[in-house]
Every structure is written in structure tokens, then in C-alpha cells.
Amino acid sequence: MSDHSLSRRTFLGAAGSAVAAASAAPSDLLAAPYVRRSHPSHPVVIASSNGIRGVARAVELVLRGGDTLDAAVEGVKIQELDPSDTSVGYGGLPNEEGVVQLDASCMHGPSKRAGAVGALEGIKTPSEIARLVLKYTNHIMLVGKDAQRFAMSYGFQVEDLLTPQSRETWLRWRANRGPDDDWLPPEGNTPMGVRQTGTINMNVVAPNGDISSVTTTSGLAWKIPGRVGDSPIIGAGQYTDNDIGAAGSTGRGESNIMVCGGFLTVEHMRQGMHPKDAALATLRRVVAMTPPRLLDERGRPKFQLNFYAVNKKGEYGGAAITRSNFAVADERGARIEDTAVLYE
Numbered sequence: 101m102s103d104h105s106l107s108r109r110t111f112l113g114a115a116g117s118a119v120a121a122a123s124a125a126p127s128d129l130l131a132a133p134y135v136r137r138s139h140p141s142h143p144v145v146i147a148s149s150n151g152i153r154g155v156a157r158a159v160e161l162v163l164r165g166g167d168t169l170d171a172a173v174e175g176v177k178i179q180e181l182d183p184s185d186t187s188v189g190y191g192g193l194p195n196e197e198g199v200v201q202l203d204a205s206c207m208h209g210p211s212k213r214a215g216a217v218g219a220l221e222g223i224k225t226p227s228e229i230a231r232l233v234l235k236y237t238n239h240i241m242l243v244g245k246d247a248q249r250f251a252m253s254y255g256f257q258v259e260d261l262l263t264p265q266s267r268e269t270w271l272r273w274r275a276n277r278g279p280d281d282d283w284l285p286p287e288g289n290t291p292m293g294v295r296q297t298g299t300i301n302m303n304v305v306a307p308n309g310d311i312s313s314v315t316t317t318s319g320l321a322w323k324i325p326g327r328v329g330d331s332p333i334i335g336a337g338q339y340t341d342n343d344i345g346a347a348g349s350t351g352r353g354e355s356n357i358m359v360c361g362g363f364l365t366v367e368h369m370r371q372g373m374h375p376k377d378a379a380l381a382t383l384r385r386v387v388a389m390t391p392p393r394l395l396d397e398r399g400r401p402k403f404q405l406n407f408y409a410v411n412k413k414g415e416y417g418g419a420a421i422t423r424s425n426f427a428v429a430d431e432r433g434a435r436i437e438d439t440a441v442l443y444e
């Protein structure tokens with residue numbers, strides 16, 4: 101049933117309520133009528149925390165009448181083009197050979213279309229190339245050199261995506277790779293900490309109920325060349341169903357792929373779960389699907405994974421394995437909020 105149609109059952113229910121209202125006390129009759137909203141009255145945009153500038157930009161674009169997918173792409177492009185964000189686009193950390201390989205995907209709820217690119221080199225904004233695949237092809241995913249040639253056919257320039265900072269970080273990682281390799285650690289060497297799997301996911305709901313989502317990343321730092329994570333996988337890195345909502349993820353991609361987490365979170369919302377609970381339920385599935393080598397002695401994952409979700413009404417939430425946060429923008433402005441957590 102569409103949001104606007106009345107079945108016989110709901111019509112009779114409404115008639116019954118009218119009879120009840122007629123016998124209510126005068127003060128009840130003066131109360132504001134309850135309006136069941138099926139869409140938000142203002143755009144709602146949710147993203148990973150590095151999307152704090154992007155969520156504000158996306159809201160602005162939707163308020164000016166922009167499409168939800170275009171708003172999401174413009175939102176994530178702020179990070180793709182920012183050399184100081186080492187998790188995505190220009191300045192993203194490279195693979196083990198020092199080559200930046202980018203993944204991105206997107207979905208446009210109203211047209212029910214999707215696009216993605218994997219292991220794309222030399223193009224700063226893979227989200228735009230994923231949108232080109234969505235708009236101008238009968239396919240969903242292009243990869244590697246051919247994805248690059250596809251981007252070039254639309255006028256995109258191939259550039260060196262390593263910045264002085266990301267090159268330096270990669271060289272430091274290479275110098276500390278192992279005690280028996282041929283790379284000598286530099287003077288005053290400080291070995292690197294945890295491997296990064298940063299990403300940006302953004303999900304946009306417009307007041308007309310249209311929904312879109314985008315995820316873009318440089319993937320796991322120092323990955324084996326050709327490794328593709330969850331971000332370009334439709335149903336893992338992000339997913340939109342225009343009748344229900346959208347969800348996306350950042351963190352350890354392999355663990356998300358194992359549960360098709362973007363799709364699963366939307367399916368949990370379809371069953372009536374609040375977005376936050378939907379994201380938590382997906383994380384519980386992740387834990388159940390985690391091999392023992394990735395669990396600690398208490399059976400908890402040794403990695404981080406985040407899900408962000410918003411439904412068609414504009415209700416939103418985020419959840420992570422351990423403490424984390426996310427960016428949101430709505431009629432109250434742009435802000436950072438804490439996610440729910442599986443483990444304190």
C-alpha cells in the first residue's frame with residue numbers, strides 16, 4: 101500500500117477514531133491533530149564522522165532542490181579532494197607497492213540504479229565515476245585500468261594521488277615491514293601502529309522521501325594490489341531502497357562483505373527496526389560470521405566496523421563494534437553524535 105492510499109481497513113479505523121473524537125472532552129478537541137509523517141520535513145543526511153562538512157553541504161544542496169545522489173556525491177567529494185584525509189581519494193594511503201587504488205559505489209533510490217568502481221587509479225573522485233557508471237551504462241561495476249579509461253572518456257584527468265604526506269607514511273611502513281627484508285628503517289624510526297581502513301559513507305533523505313547513498317575509500321592501507329574492499333560492493337559498502345531507507349559502512353571491509361551489511365541493515369529496517377537497532381543487529385551477524393583468528397579471548401572482534409543508517413521518515417542511527425561516532429545534519433544543523441556500541 102502506498103503511503104497516501106487508504107485501504108478499507110484503515111478507512112474504517114479512521115472513521116472509528118472520528119467517532120471517538122466526537123465524544124472526547126473539549127480540551128482534547130483543541131489539541132493539535134496527530135500527523136503521521138512518512139517523510140522528514142527537512143533533509144536528513146548521515147555519514148561517517150569525516151563527513152561532518154559533507155553532511156552540511158548535502159543538506160544545503162537538497163534544500164536548493166538538488167537530487168539526493170548529487171547531494172551525496174558533492175558531500176563525499178569534499179573528503180576525496182582533501183589531501184589531509186588519508187582514507188579516501190587524493191591523499192588516500194596506497195597499496196603495498198605505493199599505488200593508490202580507490203573503490204566507490206552509489207545507489208539512487210528513485211531510479212533504482214547503482215554504480216561502482218573498484219581498484220581505480222589516478223582519479224581523485226571515484227564517487228563521480230561510480231555515478232557515471234550508474235547514469236550512462238547498463239552495468240553496475242567497472243574495475244582497474246578499464247574503469248580509468250572509462251573516466252578519461254568523460255574528461256577526467258589521471259593524476260598522481262600520492263601526496264608528500266601519504267608517500268612518507270607509506271615509506272615508513274615499508275621500512276618497518278619485517279626484520280628480515282631489505283628495507284632499512286630510517287634514523288629516529290617510529291614503527292607504525294594499526295593499519296587504517298578509513299572510508300566515507302553518506303546517506304541522504306529528502307523531504308519528498310527520495311533516498312540515495314554513496315561510499316568511497318582508498319581501502320585498507322598497504323593492501324595487496326588489486327584488493328577490493330566492501331565500499332564498491334552494492335549491498336555491502338552501501339545500499340538504498342527508496343521505500344525503506346539507506347545504510348552504509350566504514351571499517352574492516354572483508355567482515356562487512358561476509359554479511360552484505362548495507363543490504364542487511366536496510367532489510368532489518370524493513371522489518372520495522374529503528375536504524376540504530378538495525379545497525380546493531382547487523383553487527384551481531386558480523387560477530388557470528390567472524391573466524392576465530394579475528395576474535396579475542398572473550399570472543400570479540402579485534403577489528404572495528406561501523407554502520408550508519410537512515411530510514412524514509414528521517415530517523416537515523418549509527419552502531420559500531422566499539423566506541424565510535426558519526427556525522428548527521430538535519431533541521432538542527434550538522435553535528436557529531438556517538439554511535440551505539442556492541443561492546444563498551
Ligand code: GLY
Nearest residue numbers: 319320329351353
Ligand atoms: N571499508 C573500507 C575497506 O575495507 O576497504
